[in-house]
Amino acid sequence: MPAPNDQPLVEFRNVDLMIKGQEIIKDLSFTFGAGEFVCVIGPSGCGKTTTLRLIAGLARPTGGSVFYAGEPVKGPRPDVAVVFQDYGKALLPWRTAAGNIQLVLDTFKVPRSEHRARIDALLAKVGLAGKNDAYPAEMSGGMQQRLQIARCLAQQPRLLLMDEPFGALDAMTRQALQDEMQSIVADTGTTVFFVTHDLEEAAYLGDRVIGLLPHPGRLGVDLGSTLPRPRDQLTTRETPGFLQMRHTLFNFIRGAEQ
Secondary structure, eight states, rough: OOOOSSOOEEEEEEEEEEEETEEEEEEEEEEEOOTTTTEOOTTTTTTHHHHHHEEEEEEEESSEEEEEETEESSSOOEEEEEEOOOOOHHSTTSOOOOHHHHHHHHHHOOHHHHEEEHHHHHHTTTTTTTTTTOOGSSSHHHHHHHHHHHHHHHOOOOOEEEEEETTTTTTHHHHHHHHHHHHHHHOOOOOEEEEESSSSHHHHHOOOEEEEEETTTTEEEEEOOOOOOOTTTTTTGHHHHHHHHHHHHHHHHHHHHH
16 A cells, blocks of 8 residues: 555545536545555445546536546546456457457557567466457457457556456456456556456455445545455455455445435
8 A cells, every 4th residue: 555645546536516406426535545445335326436437537516526636537438448347348349369459559659569578478467468460249248358368457557446357257266356356456566446246356456445326426434454464255254354344345335225
């Protein structure tokens, strides 16, 4: 985690959002710093995905301000990447795995002479070594999501926004991708803002867990984690710290839904 005096990477300052006369977000304020893995939970209607879109510059607040690295967010940025839950629609089906990543390298004007090495390294990082010529339709759901993550990492983002990226995957694939994300963050220092409905996933991955209340979306809890890293799917989940975090998050959600 960053030192307390470091400038926040992202700051929400009294943010409101109205859409067609409906209050979606109300007076939302929080910050997080570079290098943090921040998980966001909350019941339906609390604005988790909307909050992510505000950070990404895909939506604009109707009150208050969202800041990125000390500057107001005015639109999408090249150093902020978004991983969507619907990996099937996020990937270009007519391009191979290498072709999907190459599109990003072309956009960022990476010299063609560097493409093969960059693509090979990115695919290896997400567990897809040797799958350069595979098309998305030839991949499992977990492999497609790995490819989407690799394509986002090709941007070399400072901030990775992830909108329930593992929600549609089976339990074993989800846990494998959780651990791959831990390794990627440890290797790259990328900051992650991770939206999830899964309380155990939030407790397992997060340096912090932010809980939003619904109708309208507003801050409910902001909890720091004391769980050491690296984390393990079996032993971490058996520790008192993990069980206490899960218990606290469960009680928050139960209260928020009443």
